[in-house]
Amino acid sequence: MSLTDPPRDFQSLQQLIAERAQDLPKRLAQVAGYALGNPDEIAFGTAASIAEASSVQPSTLVRFAQSLGFQGFSDLQDVFRSRLRERVLSYDERLSHLRADDKAHKASLMFAGFAEAAEHSIRELRLRLDGDKLEEAVKLLAKAETIYLVGLRRSFPISSYMSYAFGKLGVKNQLIGATGGLAAEDVSFATPQDVIMAISFTPYASETVKLTQSAHGRGVPVVSITDSAFSPLAPVSKLWFEVTESHFEGFRSLSATLALAMTFTVAVAERRSASKG
Amino acid sequence: MSLTDPPRDFQSLQQLIAERAQDLPKRLAQVAGYALGNPDEIAFGTAASIAEASSVQPSTLVRFAQSLGFQGFSDLQDVFRSRLRERVLSYDERLSHLRADDKAHKASLMFAGFAEAAEHSIRELRLRLDGDKLEEAVKLLAKAETIYLVGLRRSFPISSYMSYAFGKLGVKNQLIGATGGLAAEDVSFATPQDVIMAISFTPYASETVKLTQSAHGRGVPVVSITDSAFSPLAPVSKLWFEVTESHFEGFRSLSATLALAMTFTVAVAERRSASKG
DNA sequence: CGCGCTGTGGAATAAACGTTCTATTGGTCT
DNA sequence: AGACCAATAGAACGTTTATTCCACAGCGCG
Numbered sequence: 001m002s003l004t005d006p007p008r009d010f011q012s013l014q015q016l017i018a019e020r021a022q023d024l025p026k027r028l029a030q031v032a033g034y035a036l037g038n039p040d041e042i043a044f045g046t047a048a049s050i051a052e053a054s055s056v057q058p059s060t061l062v063r064f065a066q067s068l069g070f071q072g073f074s075d076l077q078d079v080f081r082s083r084l085r086e087r088v089l090s091y092d093e094r095l096s097h098l099r100a101d102d103k104a105h106k107a108s109l110m111f112a113g114f115a116e117a118a119e120h121s122i123r124e125l126r127l128r129l130d131g132d133k134l135e136e137a138v139k140l141l142a143k144a145e146t147i148y149l150v151g152l153r154r155s156f157p158i159s160s161y162m163s164y165a166f167g168k169l170g171v172k173n174q175l176i177g178a179t180g181g182l183a184a185e186d187v188s189f190a191t192p193q194d195v196i197m198a199i200s201f202t203p204y205a206s207e208t209v210k211l212t213q214s215a216h217g218r219g220v221p222v223v224s225i226t227d228s229a230f231s232p233l234a235p236v237s238k239l240w241f242e243v244t245e246s247h248f249e250g251f252r253s254l255s256a257t258l259a260l261a262m263t264f265t266v267a268v269a270e271r272r273s274a275s276k277g
Numbered sequence: 278m279s280l281t282d283p284p285r286d287f288q289s290l291q292q293l294i295a296e297r298a299q300d301l302p303k304r305l306a307q308v309a310g311y312a313l314g315n316p317d318e319i320a321f322g323t324a325a326s327i328a329e330a331s332s333v334q335p336s337t338l339v340r341f342a343q344s345l346g347f348q349g350f351s352d353l354q355d356v357f358r359s360r361l362r363e364r365v366l367s368y369d370e371r372l373s374h375l376r377a378d379d380k381a382h383k384a385s386l387m388f389a390g391f392a393e394a395a396e397h398s399i400r401e402l403r404l405r406l407d408g409d410k411l412e413e414a415v416k417l418l419a420k421a422e423t424i425y426l427v428g429l430r431r432s433f434p435i436s437s438y439m440s441y442a443f444g445k446l447g448v449k450n451q452l453i454g455a456t457g458g459l460a461a462e463d464v465s466f467a468t469p470q471d472v473i474m475a476i477s478f479t480p481y482a483s484e485t486v487k488l489t490q491s492a493h494g495r496g497v498p499v500v501s502i503t504d505s506a507f508s509p510l511a512p513v514s515k516l517w518f519e520v521t522e523s524h525f526e527g528f529r530s531l532s533a534t535l536a537l538a539m540t541f542t543v544a545v546a547e548r549r550s551a552s553k554g
Numbered sequence: 555c556g557c558g559c560t561g562t563g564g565a566a567t568a569a570a571c572g573t574t575c576t577a578t579t580g581g582t583c584t
Numbered sequence: 585a586g587a588c589c590a591a592t593a594g595a596a597c598g599t600t601t602a603t604t605c606c607a608c609a610g611c612g613c614g
Contacts, residue, residue, distance in 0.1 A: 025561055026561080027562065027563095028561085040361075040362050044358050044361075044362070046600080046601065046602085047601070047602055047603085048600080057563055057564070058564095058601090058602075058603085059562085059563075059605095060561095060562075060563085061602090062602070063561085072602070072603065073602065073603080074602065074603095084320075084321075084361040085317050085321070106412070106544070107408065107411045107412050107415050107544045108406070108408035108412070110540050110544050111406060112403065114536040114537075114543075115399045115400075115402070115403050115536045118532055119396055122392045122396055122532070123392075123396075125392070126388075126389065126392050129385070129388060131384065131385035134385060134388065135383070135385070154441060156434075156437055156438075156441065157438040157535075158434065160433055160434050161431075161433075161434040164433065251539055251543055253535075253536075253539075254535055255395055255399070255532040255535060258530075258532060258535065259388065259391040259392045259530075259532070260388065262391045262528055263384060263387050263388040266387060266391075266526060267384045267387050302591055302592085303591080304591075304592065323572085324571070325570075333593095334592075334594065335571090336572095336573075336575095336594075338572090339573060339574085340591085340592085349572070350572065350573080351571095351572065351573095
């Protein structure tokens with residue numbers, strides 16, 4: 001039996017179990033492994049059900065708990081349950097809370113809606129983003145002589161952010177559309193040694209599409225962020241990323257796109273400095 | 278006893294309880310109220326502990342469950358437990374998962390970090406945003422003849438987004454700093470009937486501060502988004518909003534600011550169209 | 555080889571569990 | 585006022601629970 005006090009929060013307990021798991025006796029190690037892999041089962045199950053699931057005797061569970069300093073199995077179980085008590089609300093729950101708050105101000109509700117849309121978009125992209133493709137795109141952009149940033153209208157905040165960040169990080173780039181109507185001329189300088197980073201969502205700004213298509217025709221590689229496989233950017237892109245932003249009252253979030261844009265800028269800059277210096 | 282099948286997901290169950298709560302007998306309504314207010318207790322507690330907490334007999338809990346179509350209390354309890362099983366991970370858990378994923382690509386990790394920072398920023402602002410102040414700012418902006426948008430460097434994506442959205446929504450606005458170095462002149466046209474919307478974070482772009490201060494000196498009301506009470510924008514603002522963005526590898530998120538900016542644009546446009554006709 | 559120790563399985567135990575049953579209440583019709 | 589019925593409280597039920605206890609297996613050491 002351990003002399004030290006057992007941890008009372010799940011985080012520490014998890015760590016403790018992971019540490020001790022190796023030099024624990026066979027059956028206790030078995031329990032440790034099961035506990036780390038199935039915390040919800042420990043929280044909800046009974047000693048008997050957990051014992052069966054982890055191929056162990058109920059008494060082993062008690063010994064396991066005691067070896068960690070707990071008084072018994074139930075004592076340890078409480079910690080697993082506390083984790084679930086302290087959880088954040090799920091997406092659906094929050095939305096219904098939102099609707100229920102009728103007394104709040106209209107503007108506050110609106111903010112909650114936009115915040116919700118932003119969080120949801122980010123969560124979605126997190127699940128869908130292809131790590132290999134991302135890595136490849138970073139490689140391609142890092143090799144580019146100049147990165148041309150094409151993003152107008154709703155996508156302009158993104159392209160302008162990238163331009164600012166690239167500039168700060170010492171990555172040569174050209175922001176298109178910032179200064180009047182010279183966009184077409186600016187992009188016409190792009191060569192196959194450069195890369196076009198195009199950002200466009202429904203309804204695709206015609207100028208963005210046109211510029212990207214013509215550059216692609218001249219052999220300039222294109223990396224794009226867009227919202228579906230039917231985007232006119234997809235067929236002319238060497239690599240393209242699908243970002244589906246949630247909307248609130250018809251206004252689409254930009255948060256997921258922005259997070260992806262930040263990733264590009266920082267990852268590209270880091271890869272460059274790594275290869276150069 | 279109900280003849281219909283009881284709901285198997287928490288969402289539907291919650292709704293069902295809320296609906297029936299009113300025309301339920303006294304003691305059962307008492308349980309319904311407790312269940313809606315303390316779902317976690319129902320999930321983890323025993324019939325005895327819940328009965329005591331809601332000042333009811335254990336048998337009442339069984340009758341309550343049966344009146345909803347469940348076979349018994351345990352049957353109903355399962356639904357409350359399922360909710361906790363399906364929960365999303367908490368912030369701390371996600372961060373540690375992030376660190377644990379050493380095998381993943383560097384760029385993917387980076388994206389996860391930026392996504393995390395964005396989500397965290399939004400969650401923070403949600404807690405801190407003052408609904409009354411927000412409502413007041415929307416009122417002020419809605420009355421403005423022209424809204425001058427002042428945001429340079431890192432804040433430029435925000436001000437340019439607002440300009441685009443205001444334009445779409447038919448709200449007269451002037452984006453500062455978009456076209457070369459004429460910023461000072463543009464703002465000099467602002468009158469006390471207009472409003473300056475200034476956005477600036479550490480290190481505060483000197484031009485943003487200068488323009489805002491001079492406009493304030495001429496009696497133009499200022500609404501600003503900034504990151505602390507020590508911001509040079511705070512003392513010259515009629516209303517200012519504190520947004521503290523989380524960062525990853527030194528790069529601050531913009532997501533919370535963006536969500537707030539979207540709220541301003543849509544809320545102001547809506548208020549205008551409501552007052553005009 | 556035998557001693558002692560740790561780890562383990564499984565029976566034993568008492569407490570706590572959810573459920574059922576029944577007497578009683580409280581209120582609404584006739 | 586009396587009869588009826590739904591709703592309730594609380595005791596009683598059998599079951600399941602976590603825990604304890606004990607016998608035995610494995611193993612290193614003297």
